[in-house]
Amino acid sequence: MTNNQFEGHFLGVLGGMGPLAGATFMERLIALTESQCDQQHIPAILWNDPRVPDRPAGHAGHGEDPLPWMENGVKRLVEAGARALVIPCNTAHLWYEQLAASTHVPVLHIVQAVIDDLRRQGIAKGRIGVLGTATTLRLGLYQHELRAQGYEPVIPPAALIEGGCADSIRLVKNNRLAEALHPALACVAYLREQGVDAVVLGCTELPLALPHPLRVGLGVAITDSIDALALAGLAWYRSQP
Amino acid sequence: MTNNQFEGHFLGVLGGMGPLAGATFMERLIALTESQCDQQHIPAILWNDPRVPDRPAGHAGHGEDPLPWMENGVKRLVEAGARALVIPCNTAHLWYEQLAASTHVPVLHIVQAVIDDLRRQGIAKGRIGVLGTATTLRLGLYQHELRAQGYEPVIPPAALIEGGCADSIRLVKNNRLAEALHPALACVAYLREQGVDAVVLGCTELPLALPHPLRVGLGVAITDSIDALALAGLAWYRSQP
Numbered sequence: 001m002t003n004n005q006f007e008g009h010f011l012g013v014l015g016g017m018g019p020l021a022g023a024t025f026m027e028r029l030i031a032l033t034e035s036q037c038d039q040q041h042i043p044a045i046l047w048n049d050p051r052v053p054d055r056p057a058g059h060a061g062h063g064e065d066p067l068p069w070m071e072n073g074v075k076r077l078v079e080a081g082a083r084a085l086v087i088p089c090n091t092a093h094l095w096y097e098q099l100a101a102s103t104h105v106p107v108l109h110i111v112q113a114v115i116d117d118l119r120r121q122g123i124a125k126g127r128i129g130v131l132g133t134a135t136t137l138r139l140g141l142y143q144h145e146l147r148a149q150g151y152e153p154v155i156p157p158a159a160l161i162e163g164g165c166a167d168s169i170r171l172v173k174n175n176r177l178a179e180a181l182h183p184a185l186a187c188v189a190y191l192r193e194q195g196v197d198a199v200v201l202g203c204t205e206l207p208l209a210l211p212h213p214l215r216v217g218l219g220v221a222i223t224d225s226i227d228a229l230a231l232a233g234l235a236w237y238r239s240q241p
Numbered sequence: 242m243t244n245n246q247f248e249g250h251f252l253g254v255l256g257g258m259g260p261l262a263g264a265t266f267m268e269r270l271i272a273l274t275e276s277q278c279d280q281q282h283i284p285a286i287l288w289n290d291p292r293v294p295d296r297p298a299g300h301a302g303h304g305e306d307p308l309p310w311m312e313n314g315v316k317r318l319v320e321a322g323a324r325a326l327v328i329p330c331n332t333a334h335l336w337y338e339q340l341a342a343s344t345h346v347p348v349l350h351i352v353q354a355v356i357d358d359l360r361r362q363g364i365a366k367g368r369i370g371v372l373g374t375a376t377t378l379r380l381g382l383y384q385h386e387l388r389a390q391g392y393e394p395v396i397p398p399a400a401l402i403e404g405g406c407a408d409s410i411r412l413v414k415n416n417r418l419a420e421a422l423h424p425a426l427a428c429v430a431y432l433r434e435q436g437v438d439a440v441v442l443g444c445t446e447l448p449l450a451l452p453h454p455l456r457v458g459l460g461v462a463i464t465d466s467i468d469a470l471a472l473a474g475l476a477w478y479r480s481q482p
Contacts, residue, residue, distance in 0.1 A: 005309075006290075006291070006309075006313040007309065008292065010290075016279070016280065016282075016284070018282075019267075019271045019279060019282040019285075020268065020271045020272075022267070023267035023268040023271055024268065026260075026264035026267060026287065026289060027261065027264040027268060028265070029264075029266065030260045030261045030264055030416070030418060031261075033416075034416075035415070035416060036415055037295075037414055037415070038257065038258065038259040038260060038291040038293070038295075038414055039292055039293075039294075039295075040291075041257075041259075041260040041289055041291035042262075042291070042477075043257070043289065043290040043291065044286055044287075044289045044290075044304060045287065045289065045321075046267065046285075046286065046287035046289065047286055047287070047321075048267060048285045048286065048287065049247075049251075049284040049285075050279045050280055050281075050282035050283070050284065051249065051280055051284060052279070052280075053280075054278075054279075054280075067411055068246075068247075069247065072247045076321050076322065079320075079321070080288075080317055080321045081317065146318070157378060173279055174274075174276070174277055174278070175271070175272060175274075175276060225441065233321070239326040
């Protein structure tokens with residue numbers, strides 16, 4: 001064990017899924033902290049192992065199981081000193097129960113963070129458009145909890161999930177961020193035409209496709225699952241004694 | 242110990258100094274990797290503890306010693322599985338010898354990474370402007386090694402180090418990135434007027450003040466100590482058996 005003076009309320013970040021979402025989470029955590037100097041920021045550890053097998057393929061049983069890799073990351077983060085965990089990957093939350101059960105530290109849930117962000121934006125009810133991977137949309141990762149908390153989820157049609165969301169996500173993972181914008185915009189436009197009250201960027205690649213400075217012009221409220229999770233991490237940190 | 246299947250050539254990143262430089266290092270490491278999918282990126286761990294006491298004050302004996310905090314970060318990263326380390330903070334390299342001696346894994350030196358980057362840009366000799374904290378410039382962190390490797394370092398006058406570099410660095414640490422641009426530009430303009438062949442952004446806050454898309458218009462080659470260190474980390478990773 002190390003000297004007690006170095007202990008602290010470290011936030012552990014299970015990243016790598018994808019790696020840019022993990023790095024961007026760290027950047028947004030800092031940007032969203034009010035601070036006058038380095039020392040006022042929150043201590044955090046990022047485990048950015050991108051070798052975790054593909055989550056949608058693993059969940060469908062078409063690829064290697066990613067769960068042992070994620071459990072390893074959780075274990076390493078807690079051993080390194082993390083006192084709470086966040087996972088900046090929505091699809092990984094399909095294994096949330098197993099991951100939360102594998103450790104004694106709290107794991108902040110990305111869906112709850114997004115719902116808290118909707119309320120922070122003053123959206124307490126209404127129709128909420130959800131973008132994400134085909135897997136999370138099919139399995140209802142967001143829909144179930146949105147309904148339970150008084151919202152009506154709206155999902156794009158299958159063709160747009162494949163041609164819009166999935167394309168955009170793939171291009172981000174390919175380091176082709178500029179090209180990822182157009183398919184993401186097509187998804188937002190569809191949901192806006194459905195009259196939704198907000199759009200959830202419910203895959204952590206989508207915020208990278210839609211830069212913050214462009215969002216003001218979209219004509220619909222956006223909740224960004226990376227930013228929402230960073231705000232949840234900050235709230236956890238501030239709540240510590 | 243964990244299962245061997247999860248072992249790998251993890252790059253350990255001793256961040257937090259400042260925290261945004263640490264997060265940006267991770268982002269640039271990913272952006273600079275040619276990859277078609279998550280799994281082709283390199284596994285990395287970021288220890289982003291911003292509580293490390295102020296480096297310039299500590300080095301001058303006017304504040305708490307940051308070395309034990311940095312040694313703790315090195316130890317935690319190596320325990321977590323890092324097989325090589327980088328430190329995206331130039332001023333921290335004033336303690337390089339002690340940090341490198343505290344661990345059995347290689348610590349890639351940021352100054353050598355920058356000199357390698359100059360050569361990569363085709364600049365094998367000439368006058369090299371250096372920007373950084375007053376402490377590293379006064380102690381010659383870059384000047385000594387640049388001279389040893391055939392370059393002639395050029396440093397801004399004291400008034401510009403304080404009013405330009407230090408201002409820009411402070412504003413970045415204050416999350417005021419847009420305001421940090423002007424003082425950084427003033428430093429680059431001064432060095433360009435001195436006829437330097439390149440300008441080293443020799444403090445990891447300065448790349449955050451001078452966004453990449455603006456650099457093409459500066460009229461002088463730039464070497465960015467975050468990017469140079471990321472490229473050194475990638476080169477280390479690729480050299481592993």
